[in-house]
Amino acid sequence: MDTIFKFSFKFTALHAAAPYCASIASLFSSSITPTGAVVCCGSAAVVSVCASFAASGAVWAAVSDEITFFNERLTPATAHLAAGHDATCSFVNDEVPAEVIRELKNLGIKVLLLRCAGFDSVDLDVAKECGLPVLRVPAYSPQSVAEQGVALLMAVNRKPHLSYERTTKFNFDIAGLTGIALYGKTAGIIGTGKIGQCMINILKGFGMDIVAYDAFPNPNLGLEYVTLDELYARADVISIHCPLMPATRHMIDKDAIAKMKDGVIFINVARGGLVDSEALADAVEAGKFRGVGMDVCEKEHEYFFEAGFRRSASICAKSSLALSRPYGSSAASSIPARRATSPIGSRAVCRAISRSVFMPIPPCIHFL
Numbered sequence: 557m558d559t560i561f562k563f564s565f566k567f568t569a570l571h572a573a574a575p576y577c578a579s580i581a582s583l584f585s586s587s588i589t590p591t592g593a594v595v596c597c598g599s600a601a602v603v604s605v606c607a608s609f610a611a612s613g614a615v616w617a618a619v620s621d622e623i624t625f626f627n628e629r630l631t632p633a634t635a636h637l638a639a640g641h642d643a644t645c646s647f648v649n650d651e652v653p654a655e656v657i658r659e660l661k662n663l664g665i666k667v668l669l670l671r672c673a674g675f676d677s678v679d680l681d682v683a684k685e686c687g688l689p690v691l692r693v694p695a696y697s698p699q700s701v702a703e704q705g706v707a708l709l710m711a712v713n714r715k716p717h718l719s720y721e722r723t724t725k726f727n728f729d730i731a732g733l734t735g736i737a738l739y740g741k742t743a744g745i746i747g748t749g750k751i752g753q754c755m756i757n758i759l760k761g762f763g764m765d766i767v768a769y770d771a772f773p774n775p776n777l778g779l780e781y782v783t784l785d786e787l788y789a790r791a792d793v794i795s796i797h798c799p800l801m802p803a804t805r806h807m808i809d810k811d812a813i814a815k816m817k818d819g820v821i822f823i824n825v826a827r828g829g830l831v832d833s834e835a836l837a838d839a840v841e842a843g844k845f846r847g848v849g850m851d852v853c854e855k856e857h858e859y860f861f862e863a864g865f866r867r868s869a870s871i872c873a874k875s876s877l878a879l880s881r882p883y884g885s886s887a888a889s890s891i892p893a894r895r896a897t898s899p900i901g902s903r904a905v906c907r908a909i910s911r912s913v914f915m916p917i918p919p920c921i922h923f924l
Contacts, residue, residue: 819845
């Protein structure tokens with residue numbers, strides 16, 4: 557028997573609603589039939605999610621007047637809003653711990669959809685206990701995310717944003733704008749999944765040598781896999797592309813940073829929790845890095861999304877910051893902008909405003 561699902565879409569930020577609504581409206585006519593007639597409604601992410609669930613044997617149907625949009629994040633305080641629906645669709649900064657899952661189960665929710673690749677926001681053990689499938693988007697536009705990482709690499713290395721700012725003021729002094737040639741340098745790629753592979757292909761185009769680390773090395777890639785310690789010791793540029801889970805949280809900590817070369821460039825377009833923010837801020841202050849480029853950070857929902865907008869506005873008002881527009885995975889060929897970012901942490905926000913850190917943050921803050 558066909559099951560009709562009402563989707564309860566939980567938007568994590570006011571500014572995200574419009575592009576997602578447009579995307580969802582454009583996809584109402586989409587149908588995917590791996591096991592039967594399936595009508596998937598939602599963003600490109602949700603279409604992929606529904607297709608995955610359909611492949612497991614379920615038949616889905618959804619109609620436009622049964623979608624409810626909320627500006628609130630999914631949290632223990634807002635879970636009750638899902639009453640009367642059959643599914644929730646949450647984002648990377650929503651909170652789906654045990655208490656939320658159990659409440660959703662009691663409300664009649666049948667499936668938990670994630671319009672993101674990361675799944676650390678969900679207590680998977682409790683979801684399994686409650687019999688609730690958890691479906692995510694395993695990949696979306698990995699090329700765009702990798703290109704964003706390379707853009708940050710070039711920004712902290714060649715500093716075109718600073719050059720532009722000076723030029724607008726008829727200041728043609730190049731002091732402090734000199735970068736290093738990437739040709740012949742060694743790039744250390746941590747995580748060789750879809751995005752990591754795209755990053756490797758781009759950096760090879762610069763003539764860089766590649767060393768890689770992955771918990772599950774792929775022998776078909778023809779890469780030189782090394783231990784993390786060796787990667788830290790050899791790499792002039794380190795780019796991390798790992799999922800966030802208990803085993804990887806704060807994998808870039810004080811000890812890891814100490815093993816890196818002095819003057820290394822560090823890029824993170826994966827997840828903020830992979831990096832110990834305090835250790836990173838300490839290292840930046842100590843001059844350990846030539847540059848740090850990130851578009852993710854810990855506790856970003858405290859700065860952006862809902863009330864955090866007011867907090868980020870005060871940060872953006874600092875005269876030592878330059879403003880621009882973030883890109884991330886929001887290339888024209890990918891789904892609407894979804895890579896929201898934040899400062900390094902409440903303490904580090906004030907400390908990391910240094911010349912070596914470049915972090916695009918909505919509406920995009922470049923730490924000079």
